[in-house]
Amino acid sequence: MTQVPRGSRPGVALPVRIHDLLLSLAGRLDDDALADARQMLASAELDRSLEFAAGCLVAGRVMLTKNQQRDLESLFADTYLDPAVIDRLVVRDPAPSVHHRFAIGAVEGQEPDRGVAEAVRPVLDVLPDVRSVWCVWRLSPAGPVSGPVPHRVVLIGVGPGGFAPATAYRVEYALRRAGIRASVEVLVDGNQPTDYHQEAMRCARQVPFDEPGSGDMPRMSPAEPVRAQAFGGERRYDQPVEPAEPVPAESRRVLPQPVDLPRAEAPADLGTDTGHTLPPPIELPQASPPAVPPVQLRGGAGAAAELAPPIELHRADPDSLPTPPRGAFPPPVELRPVEPVERTLPPPMELRRPDEPEPGPGLPPPVDLHAARGDRTVPPPNPAEQTAVFAQERLPDEPGDEPAGLPPSALRMDTPTNSRPSPRRRAKSKDATRPRLMPAGKDGHAAAFGDDILNTQERSLLRELQDELARREQEDHGSTSSSTWSGRHGKFDSTRSSGPVVINGVQPNPEGRGYPPAT
């Protein structure tokens, strides 16, 4: 809604000022005119609402006070309306008082609140900070084009968290749909009510619109500002209005939670978070985790046995790698052929059967979900190889660093767009001026994955995979948990037997020790 915090009441939003002006015209304009103007106001048609009210005032020769005229002129100026319409307003100060009569109780056998609670309850459930509802019959006509009398007037008290224009319109609309004609006057707690509203409140009857027992609550009058307990204190939106103890803004703020991408996007063919075990057909070959038979690498692994710890999440630095004996090893580039069985994974998380053929060369980067959970099936690679693997795993920093034609991977997802999703990875743009999606992280870890292509979720996924990989490496040295866990995220499965199970192809410890929760 348009907010113009200037004019004669700086800081007060235009809709609120117009609503206040319409409140001051209650009893002088006909009820339908006020309802229509409030409907336009709630629909963000501020200028139309003002022109409509001005037209009714001019046509009906309604007398205004100088303050009202000034307010109207100010509002016309703030909404860039032609003030010629209001030049012919009848102004007299003090304006002759308009005394209205209101009925106490029923009129012609009909209570003023009959059917109101049922009609407005659904609306009040969603409107914020509505504190009280009152009903009264007005016996005298309002405005030069008055409708029939008695006329029902519904007074609503809202707190500072409420929206008076929206509340007035929506409650009036709900009543009309229920076949109840009424004027809805919304009074904000703390504002000075007009004589019209004070007189109406003197005769009004409170409507218990909340729970059945709310009728026993102390009465509050919007015409006599109440700041104590909110009406319908059990309503969920009453609490933030006047909290007993102000909560620091920092503590109320919802901090962004790390995106749990791998859990949310778990492929259906894997064990899911629900604790299902992996389907037997795709159970990986059994291998004893600690003592895995070494894989004969093309480059000869023996010389690399003294190298750095296996998990290196940094870019491979060729200079830091041990220099192989001259002539005994192929150049480092040819060490890569680690090309483990797990490299073929177009569906990134898909586990491969043992009898599946080895993928061809030039396939996706080594670090992926296969590497995360397939490390039990193959012997731990040579540290130098691992270094090379993670060197491959790092995301390219410079344009053109990434090899083209990569298969789809959860780790290398394209930046999501609103366009038609493509199952294939698009060729990376060579344009080095492509805007960054995320600011580069300051820590080295983030810098290692500071590619523009990765968004926060992808980085989170990558980070989680690496953590899990490190965790699995630690598991090789023995697990201590005795609970029953299953699923790719280690969720507890109460339906499973308490005996040892195979997780990701890893046989349980012969001593009966289980696996620690991979939280």
Add this chain to the structure above:
Amino acid sequence: MPEIEDSCHELLLRLAGRLPDRQLWRLRDWLAGGALDALARALPLTLLRERVAITARESLLLNAALLDAGADAGRLHAVPWVDQIDEVDYTFTSESPERVNTGDSEAVVLGAVLHGRPELVDVRGSWRRHRSGLGPATRIVLVTATAGCARLTGELQRVLRALGTHEPGVEVMPEGIDLPPYHQAALAASEPLLPGMVVRQG
């Protein structure tokens, strides 16, 4: 000025059945109250918002009535045209099935208000219902007069509102004009509203 008022009244008369009653009666009340400048600003915008197209004749009336009164020329020219209005979304009957056994207090009051007015030619009543059959029947008061049509419209509207009709349907037709289909259909299914009232036969 009377010519402008007459043009504007004829324009609003021709918009019966095409603009919502809630807006039409208000615009006619403004005209009756002399708020032509407010009407000049509101009517073009209302036509645009309600997607109401006008005929060439109505466009002439619109320009003649509202351009000098402050209407936005851009909005006036934006109102789309239509060749002719030959469909009416309502059906008319002379009797309301909902008021068979009730007293007609509106007719009593209207008779008292209109008694002795020399400009009146005829006063009839009809009941309008939407073609879809939804909604209640609405009374349409059909008055033929020789002068002061806009003012008489406002007056009768106020009377009907005071009697409980929030959106009154009052059609005061200048004598001798070419009536649009809406009014022709309403007159065809109308009956004298004030049987004992002597009006001038035109």
